[in-house]
Amino acid sequence: MPLKHLLLRGLLAGLIAGLLAGGFAHLFGEPHIDAAIAIEEAAGPHTHGGEELVSRGTQSGIGLFLATGLYGLALGGIFAVAYTLLRRRLHTTSDARAALTLAAGTLIGLVIVPFVKYPPNPxxxxxxxxxxxxxxxxxxxxxxxxxAVWSxxxxxxxQNTDWRRATAATLGFLAVVTVAHLxxxxxxxxxxxxxxxxxxxxxISSLGTQVVLWTTLGLTYAALLTPRRRPADAPEVKVTA
Incomplete structure (x- = not known):
């Protein structure tokens, strides 16, 4: 498949993933941010450099979805390029499985490993x-x-057997993560x-937003890569000159 088509599918998958992640963050993350802001304001007066240019309601509504949509769009494009470059290294004949593997590896390396060491603060x-x-x-x-994921x-x-490959992968991953955390x-x-x-x-809501983003991106991109099959009972169309 040409790079142009892969990139367009990545952008579409990223946009969908970003909007869904924004919906998750709006429902489950924003209430905790509001509570943290209330605690900050209750502790005493704070100066933020004048009046807010954008109200809190706009930030948690339109602003949030705009930000996550653009973020997902950018990630989708990067993901498509990474998929193109790494496809041959992912030892599977299924394009969908390759996309899911890449998304899972990115989620683990880009989100979960840093989260364990440096969880976000409100x-x-x-x-x-x-x-x-x-x-x-x-x-x-x-x-x-x-x-760590690459290791x-x-x-x-x-290794040449499934259980040996799983063991080697786990040990290689944990070795790098352990050294990093130390x-x-x-x-x-x-x-x-x-x-x-x-x-x-x-x-937890911050982590959940990232999980929704990368899971949706992987699943949507994999679905867009899966070729449509003609129904078995559909008549075959022949084109003649």
Whole structure:
């Protein structure tokens, strides 16, 4: 299939995934953000540099869906390019299975591995003085997460049976993740007074948004790659000159 067609399918799948992820975030994530903002405002007056240009309602509504839609669109394009480059390395004859494998690996490396080390915090949590260090550390965790997934794939190829491939992949993945988590710095900036339940719910909803995004992207892209089959009872159409 030409790259142009793969890219268009990726953009469409990404847009759908972004909008669905936005819907999940609106239903399950925004209430926790509102609660965190309320706690911040109750703690005392805060100066944010004048009036807000966009109201909170607009941010959590139209703004949220616009942001996740554009984000999904960009990810869909990148995903299609990555699929094109890595398709031959994914040892399967099924294009749909290859797309699902790539989406699952990306979810694990790009989202889950960094989440375990650096789970997101709601507004009002975190020291502004360490934002640069936290950003660099998080990007390092993302890079190492992708390396861990790649190491698992390389380790699996060294074995010739299913259980050996699974064992080698697991060990290769855990080795990189363990080293990464030991080397990367730890940031514990959550105030002791911040509600633990709210923090947990916010982090779970953030992870859920990413899971919805990548799961939908993988499933939709795989579906778009699957060729349509002519019904068995449909008459065959012949074209004559």
């Amino acid at each position: 507004p009002a949590v975190g020291d502004p003085a360490t934002i640069d260090q936290r950003t660099i550390a998080y990007l390092a965790a993302v890079a190492l997460g992708l390396v 698992a794939a390389l380790a699996a190829r060294t 080397l990367l710095p730890t940031f514990d900036e959550v105030p002791a007074t911040f509600p633990a339940t709210l923090l947990w719910n916010f982090r």
